[in-house]
Amino acid sequence: MQAFRNCGLCASGSLVKGRTDFLVARRNMAVLRLSAACVQLLKDKANVFCRSPVHQRLLRLPEVARSNRVAFSLASSLCAVPFTQVENLSHESLIRRASCLVTDSANTYLSQTTLALVDALTQYAKALHTLIALQKRYITSIGKLTPAEEDSIWQVIIGQRVEVSDRLEECKRFESNWMNAINICELSADAAYNSGAEHACTATKTNLQVAQCKVEELRKISKEAEKKLAETKAEEIQRMAEYASSIDIHDLEDIPEAYLRED
Incomplete structure (x- = not known):
């Protein structure tokens, strides 16, 4: 055109x-x-x-x-849409989901109380070992210290004994919470198993075993420290008795024979 x-x-x-x-x-x-x-x-x-x-x-x-x-x-578009299997919202499925939520919360409570108790037991054991070291130092220096030096070291020992008592009370408080967490986890594990959530039950029981093993390990360390402290106190009493008897014998030797002779 x-x-x-x-x-x-x-x-x-x-x-x-x-x-x-x-x-x-x-x-x-x-x-x-x-x-x-x-x-x-x-x-x-x-x-x-x-x-x-x-x-x-x-x-x-x-x-x-x-x-x-x-x-x-x-x-x-169909390829982009994720095909997920929608679970039927029956009573059983809802109970199973709720039991899983309970086990999650119980595991969180258990982990926090276990961490607190382990830390308290560790600090308690350290305080015991410090007191043991002070007691042994005092035992080796019996009869070699002046009254002022002996009073000073006893002030330190008394302060450390207060520290040990406070740490022990803290352990008892956290142990009470930890025992509650143990009971809750056991109940939640049983509930999860009965509802059909076997994986949640297995995970909770595994966490229980781990927490109990860790706490038991720290308890043994604390018991050993308490045993050593008791032995140190017994040694201190024996050493003080020996020192006192040696002083009495020395004083008796210094008394004139005329005062010891009977009429």
Whole structure:
């Protein structure tokens, strides 16, 4: 069509300019006839192409593309959606979920109380060993200290005994909470097992075993320290008795024989 317009413009321009020139007019008429023939040929070719199977298939391409695009988009959307199995919200499933929540809370309570009790037992054992060291130092220095030095070291020993007593009270307080946590965990484990949450029951029992083993280990260390402290106190009493008897014998030796002779 662009070529036809160009040809038409050229032809009209030639007609205007060649009104007085006959030869130019004839040539322009030939150009017009040639342009009309070209247009008719293009129309015939277009009609043949439109009736051809290729053209019909090309006309159907947008519909096929749209249908394929819809199918592809739907498939892509389905692939993007995560298919999860939705559990039936029955009474059993709700109870099972609730039991799992209970075991989680019980495990948290157990871990916190276990940590507190282990730390308290550790500090108690350290306080005992410090007191044992002070007691032994005093035992080795019996009879070698001045009254002021002996009073000073006894002030330190008394202060450490107060520290040991405070640590022991702290252990008792945390142990009470820990025992409550043990009982709650045992009950929650049984509830989880009865509701069908075996994995929660197994995890809770494992945590119970770990906590009990750790606390038992620290208890043994504390008991050994208490035993050593008792032995140190017994040694102190024996050493003081020996020192007192040695003083009495020495005093008796210093008494004149006349005072010891009976009439």
